[in-house]
Amino acid sequence: MISAEHVTVARSGRKLLDNVGLDLEPGKFTVVIGPNGAGKSTLMKVISGEMKPDIGFVSYHGTGVDLCQPVELAKRRAVLPQATQLAFPFTALEIVRMGAVAQGALNPTEQARQALSRVGLRSFESRPYPSLSGGEQQRVQFARALAQVPQPVSDGVPRALFLDEPTASLDLGHQISVLEIARDFANAGGIVLAILHDLNLAAEFADHLVVLNHGRVVAEGACLETVNDEIIASVYGIAGAVGRLPAAHIPYVLPQSRHR
Amino acid sequence: MPFRPADDGDRTRQGVAVLLLLAVMLFAACLLSLGVGPTGVGLRDLWTYATGNSASLSTQERVILEAVRLPRTALGLLVGAGLAVSGAMMQGLFRNPLADPGIVGVTAGAGLAAVAAIVLGNGILAPVAMLLGNQFLPLMAFFGGLFNTWMLYLIATRDGRTSTTTLILSGIAIGALSVALMGLMIVMADDRQLRDITFWNLGSLGGATFGRVLSILPFIGVVMVIMPFVARGLDALVLGDAAAFHMGIPVQRLKKIVIVAVAAACGSTVAVAGSIGFVGIVVPHLLRLVMGPSHRFLLPGSALGGGALLLVADSVARTVAAPAELPIGVITALFGAPVFLFLLLGKNGITTRDMP
Numbered sequence: 001m002i003s004a005e006h007v008t009v010a011r012s013g014r015k016l017l018d019n020v021g022l023d024l025e026p027g028k029f030t031v032v033i034g035p036n037g038a039g040k041s042t043l044m045k046v047i048s049g050e051m052k053p054d055i056g057f058v059s060y061h062g063t064g065v066d067l068c069q070p071v072e073l074a075k076r077r078a079v080l081p082q083a084t085q086l087a088f089p090f091t092a093l094e095i096v097r098m099g100a101v102a103q104g105a106l107n108p109t110e111q112a113r114q115a116l117s118r119v120g121l122r123s124f125e126s127r128p129y130p131s132l133s134g135g136e137q138q139r140v141q142f143a144r145a146l147a148q149v150p151q152p153v154s155d156g157v158p159r160a161l162f163l164d165e166p167t168a169s170l171d172l173g174h175q176i177s178v179l180e181i182a183r184d185f186a187n188a189g190g191i192v193l194a195i196l197h198d199l200n201l202a203a204e205f206a207d208h209l210v211v212l213n214h215g216r217v218v219a220e221g222a223c224l225e226t227v228n229d230e231i232i233a234s235v236y237g238i239a240g241a242v243g244r245l246p247a248a249h250i251p252y253v254l255p256q257s258r259h260r
Numbered sequence: 261m262p263f264r265p266a267d268d269g270d271r272t273r274q275g276v277a278v279l280l281l282l283a284v285m286l287f288a289a290c291l292l293s294l295g296v297g298p299t300g301v302g303l304r305d306l307w308t309y310a311t312g313n314s315a316s317l318s319t320q321e322r323v324i325l326e327a328v329r330l331p332r333t334a335l336g337l338l339v340g341a342g343l344a345v346s347g348a349m350m351q352g353l354f355r356n357p358l359a360d361p362g363i364v365g366v367t368a369g370a371g372l373a374a375v376a377a378i379v380l381g382n383g384i385l386a387p388v389a390m391l392l393g394n395q396f397l398p399l400m401a402f403f404g405g406l407f408n409t410w411m412l413y414l415i416a417t418r419d420g421r422t423s424t425t426t427l428i429l430s431g432i433a434i435g436a437l438s439v440a441l442m443g444l445m446i447v448m449a450d451d452r453q454l455r456d457i458t459f460w461n462l463g464s465l466g467g468a469t470f471g472r473v474l475s476i477l478p479f480i481g482v483v484m485v486i487m488p489f490v491a492r493g494l495d496a497l498v499l500g501d502a503a504a505f506h507m508g509i510p511v512q513r514l515k516k517i518v519i520v521a522v523a524a525a526c527g528s529t530v531a532v533a534g535s536i537g538f539v540g541i542v543v544p545h546l547l548r549l550v551m552g553p554s555h556r557f558l559l560p561g562s563a564l565g566g567g568a569l570l571l572v573a574d575s576v577a578r579t580v581a582a583p584a585e586l587p588i589g590v591i592t593a594l595f596g597a598p599v600f601l602f603l604l605l606g607k608n609g610i611t612t613r614d615m616p
Contacts, residue, residue: 045502048506049505050502050505050506069508069510070505070508070509070510070511071508072508073506073508074506074507074508075508077506078506079502079503079506081499081500081502081503081506084499084500084503086498086499087355087356087357087498088355088357088498088548088553089548089552089553090495090498090552090553090554091269091270091271091552092269093268093269093270094269094270094271094552094554095499097270098492098495098496098499098507099507101492101507102496102506102507102508109270109272113268124269125268125269125270126268126269127269148506148507
């Protein structure tokens with residue numbers, strides 16, 4: 001289990017995170033939602049060990065994150081960042097291989113190929129990363145994260161995937177396939193933490209939903225308890241949106257109703 | 261582009277092949293450098309010497325090979341390797357293919373410190389100079405280069421990102437400041453020191469001795485030794501500080517090591533050969549085109565290619581206008597400046613992508 005306790009981060013007099021506690025359990029897909037500036041990315045930075053909180057504590061299976069060497073952390077969790085630009089023309093395979101190398105793979109090239117296949121980019125191996133579209137770049141980065149934690153549970157220790165807006169530049173089909181890979185990862189005993197903006201996707205995939213606003217956790221739990229009119233209205237300022245179908249002549253896309 | 265990535269996206273074999281080719285080129289460049297010169301001692305004499313028949317050569321021929329050509333070749337090899345590797349490392353550190361110690365003022369910092377060493381070596385720094393002997397000038401140049409690299413990093417990097425504009429502009433400012441201070445030092449210098457400074461400043465491998473070779477060998481040697489240990493980190497750093505950390509790289513430690521290595525390689529070469537521009541930008545750039553940007557191959561490739569390029573440039577410098585010698589910096593600039601402009605204009609869109 002990965003836990004954050006009493007995490008507070010203040011920058012230039014403003015509290016980005018205010019006494020946030022969060023438990024990421026193995027086998028669970030945890031989703032953080034909240035408006036812009038709620039502190040979602042900051043929370044992920046703190047949990048991944050990238051940022052040190054002013055107050056509070058993050059532990060990986062009982063060990064403080066600040067006591068872990070970067071190399072050890074790299075074996076326990078992989079992070080999918082928001083859009084990444086490169087100054088040098090690495091190929092897709094070379095990018096993904098970096099993740100496999102970070103995890104200490106015996107055959108990183110082979111592992112990188114497998115990860116690229118999982119995100120449906122097998123034929124993109126030799127493409128220079130800067131020449132890919134935004135969505136393709138995002139999926140290459142996702143493959144890199146997968147190559148870093150190829151097994152959801154390894155040596156009896158659950159591994160974690162942290163995804164910062166993994167669906168941001170993807171089309172609907174790829175949004176779903178990325179999140180399904182993440183859900184399989186959780187179902188197999190891994191830990192998944194994702195930041196999402198699409199509430200429908202969040203409700204569909206989250207086992208545990210955390211609503212963040214102004215740096216505080218305003219609600220958490222199963223989707224039915226957290227995505228309700230009262231909370232959505234108070235956080236996003238949009239009332240009456242939940243559970244109400246739009247008028248019949250307005251087309252809408254509901255991911256839950258897709259054919260499986 | 262001369263080579264496209266292999267179809268499976270893995271350029272390991274390509275990298276190894278290019279490294280082997282570079283090793284052969286470097287060997288050829290060494291032969292060229294040893295066998296060419298205005299005195300008429302040529303490859304045949306070199307062969308005679310190398311096969312153990314040195315007795316059949318005249319004393320003069322032997323002296324030319326042993327005391328003139330050999331140290332010069334060794335020095336050119338070390339200087340070229342140092343310049344190219346410091347360029348490649350700096351470009352990785354700043355995530356910018358335009359970073360070059362000469363352009364962003366690191367060379368100027370090393371030069372300022374070298375001039376200070378010459379001018380103050382008999383004055384207030386005399387005890388230090390006595391203590392360090394041969395290492396005094398390279399060490400001073402190293403600290404000068406280190407100081408400017410550090411300043412540049414502090415100024416030009418915000419949130420782990422370096423914009424090309426800030427990098428080049430602040431590099432120019434730092435370099436200009438160093439040159440101005442160098443001017444002040446020169447005003448303070450006496451006649452003999454002025455002569456030393458002028459000779460040093462010409463940027464030449466002339467006057468190479470085994471003493472000079474030995475004085476920079478530790479610096480270049482250390483940089484060569486750490487190369488394999490920073491290669492993976494520099495690759496990961498291309499994705500950004502955060503992503504590199506997520507992949508297990510101790511980012512701050514890596515950056516400190518690389519900054520010190522850049523200063524060591526660049527500073528020590530400036531100390532013995534003056535400022536020789538553009539090797540640090542041309543060699544890594546050309547190599548990225550044929551072997552890809554991975555530092556696993558780029559760093560050793562730059563060492564081999566830089567050595568070869570400088571030896572060839574030096575051979576040209578001392579033969580085209582023989583018996584006069586052109587400053588080697590002139591040759592490298594004639595070749596390198598157009599490449600730099602080409603890069604700056606971003607004609608090759610895949611290689612230069614400006615960071616926002």
